[in-house]
Amino acid sequence: MELLERFAQGDRDAFEELFRQYQGEVFGWVMRIVRDRGIAEDLTVEAFWRMHRAHARFDPTRSFGAWARRIATNLALDQLRKMRREVPLVVDTADVARANPAIQRETREQIAAAFQGLAPKLRVVATLSLIEDVPHREIAEALGISEVAVRVRLSRAMKILREQLKEQVPGNERN
Amino acid sequence: MNETDDLKLREFLKKGLRPANAELRRDLWPSMLGRMEKDELRVPWFDWVLLGAMAACLVFVPQMIPMLLYHL
Numbered sequence: 001m002e003l004l005e006r007f008a009q010g011d012r013d014a015f016e017e018l019f020r021q022y023q024g025e026v027f028g029w030v031m032r033i034v035r036d037r038g039i040a041e042d043l044t045v046e047a048f049w050r051m052h053r054a055h056a057r058f059d060p061t062r063s064f065g066a067w068a069r070r071i072a073t074n075l076a077l078d079q080l081r082k083m084r085r086e087v088p089l090v091v092d093t094a095d096v097a098r099a100n101p102a103i104q105r106e107t108r109e110q111i112a113a114a115f116q117g118l119a120p121k122l123r124v125v126a127t128l129s130l131i132e133d134v135p136h137r138e139i140a141e142a143l144g145i146s147e148v149a150v151r152v153r154l155s156r157a158m159k160i161l162r163e164q165l166k167e168q169v170p171g172n173e174r175n
Numbered sequence: 176m177n178e179t180d181d182l183k184l185r186e187f188l189k190k191g192l193r194p195a196n197a198e199l200r201r202d203l204w205p206s207m208l209g210r211m212e213k214d215e216l217r218v219p220w221f222d223w224v225l226l227g228a229m230a231a232c233l234v235f236v237p238q239m240i241p242m243l244l245y246h247l
Contacts, residue, residue, distance in 0.1 A: 019207060028197035035195045044199075045206045052211070111191035130185055131192050162184055169187045 004060035015055070018064060019048055025065060026072045029142070032132045033076040033124055034083070043079060047072040066141060073124070073142040080120035107168055114164040118157055125150055126157035 006014035026047055031040040050071050051058070058067060115123055124143070128134040129150070136150045143150070162169065232239055 016204065019204060020202075023203050024199040027199040027203070031195050031197040037200075041201075041203060041206070045203055045210050048203075048207055049210050049214070108191045111188060115192070130188050132194050158181060158184060161188065162180070165184075165187070169184055 002060065004058070004064055007064075008055055008058045008060045010055050015048075015052055022065060022068050023048070026068050029069055030072050030076050032128060032134070033073070034079055035127070039079060039083075043072065043075045047075050050075075069142045070144060077120055077124055077143075080123060084116065084120065110165060110168060114161050117164065118160060122153050122157040122160070125153040126161065129154050130158075 003014050003017060007018055023044060027040055027044045030043045030047070031037065034040055034043065047068065051068060054071075058064070115127065118126060121143075125139055128139050129136065136147045136154075140147045140150045229243075233243070
């Protein structure tokens with residue numbers, strides 16, 4: 001029997017195999033959204049736990065990766081709602097170290113704060129599209145919305161970011 | 176706002192925030208097993224509701240005690 005069918009029937013070995021196969025992908029996706037390694041690990045485990053519980057609802061003819069990403073995205077969005085105004089966007093020290101040295105620390109913090117100020121559903125789209133360069137189609141699939149809705153959210157997020165950062169963005173000083 | 180402004184904003188944001196290092200550095204399966212065991216040990220909420228309802232019945236309708244003992 002195929003791996004996905006065995007998983008859908010509740011086979012624990014099949015679940016472990018899928019976990020090992022997809023944990024990196026799910027972690028990577030969540031990490032791009034929440035940008036905190038510890039939280040991303042916890043959310044990855046929680047996402048797989050939900051998949052394990054919902055195995056009977058999984059359709060083995062569909063893509064496991066897409067299903068996993070959708071569940072993980074919903075969890076990450078919930079996490080962003082909790083984190084709002086609590087934890088700064090750039091909390092990973094490695095992330096800070098890799099940041100462009102030409103950009104002042106203060107400016108980086110202002111950018112992080114501007115992202116943090118966005119509503120979670122705008123922030124997730126802005127982070128994935130503007131920072132992570134994820135195609136709109138992938139963002140739409142993960143959020144369960146249309147590509148048009150992704151573009152609308154991105155446009156709204158950019159408008160807010162532009163307003164928040166109008167003093168810092170080169171060429172925007174005239175505004 | 177035109178496309179040039181959008182591009183400027185994108186470039187500016189990308190200089191300030193780099194893509195996250197999204198590589199998984201450890202196997203999460205042991206954590207997954209821990210999560211599964213934790214949930215297996217947890218008493219489901221409806222069991223607590225049932226227990227509470229039974230306790231309430233015994234307190235407010237003590238006549239039920241002999242009936243309950245008989246069924247046990």
